[in-house]
Amino acid sequence: GAGVSQSPSNKVTEKGKDVELRCDPISGHTALYWYRQSLGQGLEFLIYFQGNSAPDKSGLPSDRFSAERTGGSVSTLTIQRTQQEDSAVYLCASSLTNEKLFFGSGTQLSVL
Amino acid sequence: QKEVEQNSGPLSVPEGAIASLNCTYSDRVSQSFFWYRQYSGKSPELIMSIYSNGDKEDGRFTAQLNKASQYVSLLIRDSQPSDSATYLCAVKIGGSNYKLTFGKGTLLTVNP
Numbered sequence: 330g331a332g333v334s335q336s337p338s339n340k341v342t343e344k345g346k347d348v349e350l351r352c353d354p355i356s357g358h359t360a361l362y363w364y365r366q367s368l369g370q371g372l373e374f375l376i377y378f379q380g381n382s383a384p385d386k387s388g389l390p391s392d393r394f395s396a397e398r399t400g401g402s403v404s405t406l407t408i409q410r411t412q413q414e415d416s417a418v419y420l421c422a423s424s425l426t427n428e429k430l431f432f433g434s435g436t437q438l439s440v441l
Numbered sequence: 442q443k444e445v446e447q448n449s450g451p452l453s454v455p456e457g458a459i460a461s462l463n464c465t466y467s468d469r470v471s472q473s474f475f476w477y478r479q480y481s482g483k484s485p486e487l488i489m490s491i492y493s494n495g496d497k498e499d500g501r502f503t504a505q506l507n508k509a510s511q512y513v514s515l516l517i518r519d520s521q522p523s524d525s526a527t528y529l530c531a532v533k534i535g536g537s538n539y540k541l542t543f544g545k546g547t548l549l550t551v552n553p
Contacts, residue, residue, distance in 0.1 A: 360539060371445070371529065371545040372485070379539065420484060427539040428473070432484035 331355075333433035335421050341439045342411055350406040350436045354423030361404050362430060363396060367417040375419075378404060411440045444468065445532050447544035455552050460517040462547050464530030467511070473533040474506055474513045479546065480526045489515060520551040 334353040342348050354361050363375040374388040378398040389395070393411075398404040408415055418437050422430040447464050454460045462476075473492055477485035491497045491504040491513065503516040513532075517524055527546040534542045 362541075364543075369449075369545070372531075372541075372543040374540055374542065377539055385540065428490060429487050430485075430541065432486070434484050 333421055333423050333431050335419075335433035335436050337436060338434065339437045339439075341441065343441055344413060345410050347407065347409045348411055348438065350408075350419050350421075350438070352404045352406070352421030352423075352433060354402065354404070354421070355425075355431055358423035358425050358431070359401065360424040360427055361398055362422040362424070363404070363406050364420045364422065365417045366420060366435070372420065375406070408438075411438075413440050416440045443544075444534050444542050445530055445544040447528075447530050447547050449545055450548040451550055452547055453550045453552060454520050456520060456522060458520050458551075460520045460524065460549055460551070462515040462517075462528050462530075462549065464513045464515075464532075464544055465511055466513070466530075466532045466534070468532070468534045469508075469511065470536050471508075471511075471532050471534055472536070474504070475531040475541065476502075476504060476513075476515045477529040477531055477543075478526045479529055485529055517549075520549075522551050522553050525549060525551050 336351045359380045361378040364372040376396045377385040393409045396406045418435040420435045422432045476489040478488050479485040489504040491506045497504045501518045505514045529546045530544040531541045
């Protein structure tokens with residue numbers, strides 16, 4: 330596709346359940362980012378992938394969060410044992426140069 | 442002190458006026474600065490980047506950078522109702538060449 334694709338667009342889950350969020354970056358973009366945006370808050374950096382290099386996981390808020398990127402393309406963000414404070418919009422972005430990020434439309438996660 | 446700070450607003454201006462959006466950052470070694478626009482319910486999109494002290498103009502938008510004062514601003518001339526959005530200031534903090542730290546954003550409303 331022409332842009333960054335994220336799925337699902339909305340996810341409602343119960344506290345304690347695991348969720349998987351998917352990101353399909355723009356073809357050819359080697360850099361992939363995950364950010365989280367909570368209501369009234371700025372974007373919070375979660376993780377960065379660049380090609381085959383080890384990812385920068387410094388923004389993951391707890392060990393319940395993990396992410397992988399297969400084949401240098403699609404990425405999955407997994408949240409285990411979800412908590413209500415995990416409720417937010419999870420945004421994926423890709424970039425060719427790290428100077429301009431192209432964001433997907435996000436996944437709205439609601440933990441009940 | 443937060444790494445990237447913006448007035449949350451809302452900033453309200455009449456159509457045709459100049460809107461002035463301000464951002465301060467804490468890290469003196471930062472070299473790359475960006476303004477993203479985010480319409481309600483949508484994902485952020487890059488509108489300006491600036492790397493050197495002074496002004497950078499692109500159409501109705503002017504970004505201004507003062508590294509000595511650790512201050513970056515965005516001016517929107519001839520504001521239009523379609524400019525109504527949240528404007529996010531983003532900075533590459535700590536000399537990172539990829540990690541963007543965002544402010545919480547300023548909500549701008551342009552009144553017809």
